Amino acid sequence: GEDVxxxxxxxxxxxxxxxxxxxxxxxxxxxxxxYKQEPGAGLQLLTYIFSNMDMKQDQRLTVLLNKKDKHLSxxxxxxQTGDSAIYFCAEGEDKLSFGxxxxxxxRA
Amino acid sequence: DTAVSQTPKYLxxxxxxxxxxxxxxxxxxxxxxxxxxxxxxxxxxxxxYNNKELIINETxxxxxxxxxxxxxxxxLHINSLELGDSAVYFCASSSxxxxxxxxxxxxxxxxxxx
Numbered sequence: 001g002e003d004v005x006x007x008x009x010x011x012x013x014x015x016x017x018x019x020x021x022x023x024x025x026x027x028x029x030x031x032x033x034x035y036k037q038e039p040g041a042g043l044q045l046l047t048y049i050f051s052n053m054d055m056k057q058d059q060r061l062t063v064l065l066n067k068k069d070k071h072l073s074x075x076x077x078x079x080q081t082g083d084s085a086i087y088f089c090a091e092g093e094d095k096l097s098f099g100x101x102x103x104x105x106x107r108a
Numbered sequence: 109d110t111a112v113s114q115t116p117k118y119l120x121x122x123x124x125x126x127x128x129x130x131x132x133x134x135x136x137x138x139x140x141x142x143x144x145x146x147x148x149x150x151x152x153x154x155x156x157y158n159n160k161e162l163i164i165n166e167t168x169x170x171x172x173x174x175x176x177x178x179x180x181x182x183x184l185h186i187n188s189l190e191l192g193d194s195a196v197y198f199c200a201s202s203s204x205x206x207x208x209x210x211x212x213x214x215x216x217x218x219x220x221x222x
Binding site: 031033035037040041042043044045048086088090094095096097098100101103 | 112141148149150151153156163164198200210211212213214215216
């Protein structure tokens with residue numbers, strides 16, 4: 001979406017950490033989201049963060065939010081081959097606007 | 109027990125035909141959506157219904173007409189199909205009172221117009 005920007009590709013070695021970055025424009029969003037799309041599948045909600053939080057950790061996933069800079073990031077620790085997918089950042093209230101998606105490729 | 113189910117999963121049709129895609133959710137959500145994902149994976153909202161009422165209607169050609177017979181169903185009818193309509197169409201649902209759960213998406217309908 002034109003309101004949400006992400007880098008398009010990320011290649012990471014198995015076992016390393018992945019960091020996917022996103023910038024957004026709508027500061028009124030109550031929640032910001034990360035979705036994962038595997039080939040041929042729909043989007044799966046990975047995690048979300050409330051807009052008044054700086055950080056949220058959920059097992060291998062860490063979300064960082066810099067509200068001043070409108071910057072959101074997703075860190076995946078100990079990246080596995082099953083983490084290969086497209087990751088979408090999303091924001092919005094009545095409708096979600098998605099970034100173009102970051103294709104993460106995990107190499108052995 | 110699929111939460112959001114779409115049919116068909118694949119649809120190949122000729123230009124000029126009319127086709128429909130159906131969507132059903134069993135999550136008790138009050139809002140449903142249609143998104144279009146193009147070949148570059150870019151997702152764009154087309155329509156949204158809340159309790160059978162159309163609340164979002166983005167700039168979409170009139171050939172696309174959504175219909176929501178009840179809050180668990182949202183169908184998409186497309187008239188006079190064009191080559192540019194080829195895409196993956198995703199249905200999604202959400203609850204307005206539980207935004208922190210985001211949207212639940214169906215697995216998509218891949219439409220190919222030849």
